[in-house]
Amino acid sequence: xxxxISGTNRDQSNTRKISNEIQNIYLQLNTPCEIVDLxxxxxxxxxPLAYSEKPKSFEKFSTAIKTADGLVIVIxxxxxxxxxxxxxxxxxxxxxxxxxxxxxxxxxxxxxxxxALRSIEQLMDIFVYRNAFIFSKSVFINNVNSVLDSSGHxxxxxxxxxxxxxxxxxxDFVNRFRKK
Ligand SMILES: Cc1cc2nc3c(=O)[nH]c(=O)nc-3n(C[C@H](O)[C@H](O)[C@H](O)COP(=O)(O)O)c2cc1C
Numbered sequence: 716x717x718x719x720i721s722g723t724n725r726d727q728s729n730t731r732k733i734s735n736e737i738q739n740i741y742l743q744l745n746t747p748c749e750i751v752d753l754x755x756x757x758x759x760x761x762x763p764l765a766y767s768e769k770p771k772s773f774e775k776f777s778t779a780i781k782t783a784d785g786l787v788i789v790i791x792x793x794x795x796x797x798x799x800x801x802x803x804x805x806x807x808x809x810x811x812x813x814x815x816x817x818x819x820x821x822x823x824x825x826x827x828x829x830x831a832l833r834s835i836e837q838l839m840d841i842f843v844y845r846n847a848f849i850f851s852k853s854v855f856i857n858n859v860n861s862v863l864d865s866s867g868h869x870x871x872x873x874x875x876x877x878x879x880x881x882x883x884x885x886x887d888f889v890n891r892f893r894k895k
Pocket of ligand 1: 723725727728729730731791792793794795796824825826827828829830859
């Protein structure tokens with residue numbers, strides 16, 4: 716199972732809309748795929764005690780990551796970086812097994828012109844540190860508001876093509892590790 720992490724908890728986020736579109740691409744490629752939406756994180760993980768004792772309500776998120784054959788991280792650009800909630804999410808995961816040797820690929824989403832390039836580069840440092848297997852073909856979506864229509868569908872064919880190419884190649888990448 717491939718899991719897509721929608722990397723912000725902002726209400727009505729474009730990241731979630733892009734995640735939905737990516738999920739459709741994987742399903743069209745006959746690859747089971749689910750979304751892990753950080754907007755659904757339980758409020759009780761945001762307490763100082765959560766570092767030592769994870770709330771039961773976090774277990775399904777933790778398990779979703781640990782049992783994924785591959786992770787597609789869809790990450791928005793916030794202040795030239797990735798959202799703080801995403802780092803906190805990583806800090807809440809069990810380690811090393813959550814990211815260790817797990818195939819991961821990245822899609823950046825930004826209102827501005829840089830398409831979350833920095834967000835992904837910064838994230839990659841963390842994923843390398845955690846020994847994830849990084850798929851290096853990222854997709855950067857800039858000017859995202861012009862890429863989506865009012866119902867949240869991608870209307871830019873070039874972006875759609877890049878996402879389809881990434882998905883096709885990432886499935887191949889994930890399968891190589893599955894065969895080990
Ligand atoms: C706190 C915050 C900081 C942001 N900083 C940037 C930024 O540095 N560069 C940029 O291109 N867009 C920035 N944006 C706009 C987001 O890229 C934009 O909202 C886009 O749709 C992706 O985020 P979303 O998933 O929350 O919608 C910021 C948005 C928020 C909420």
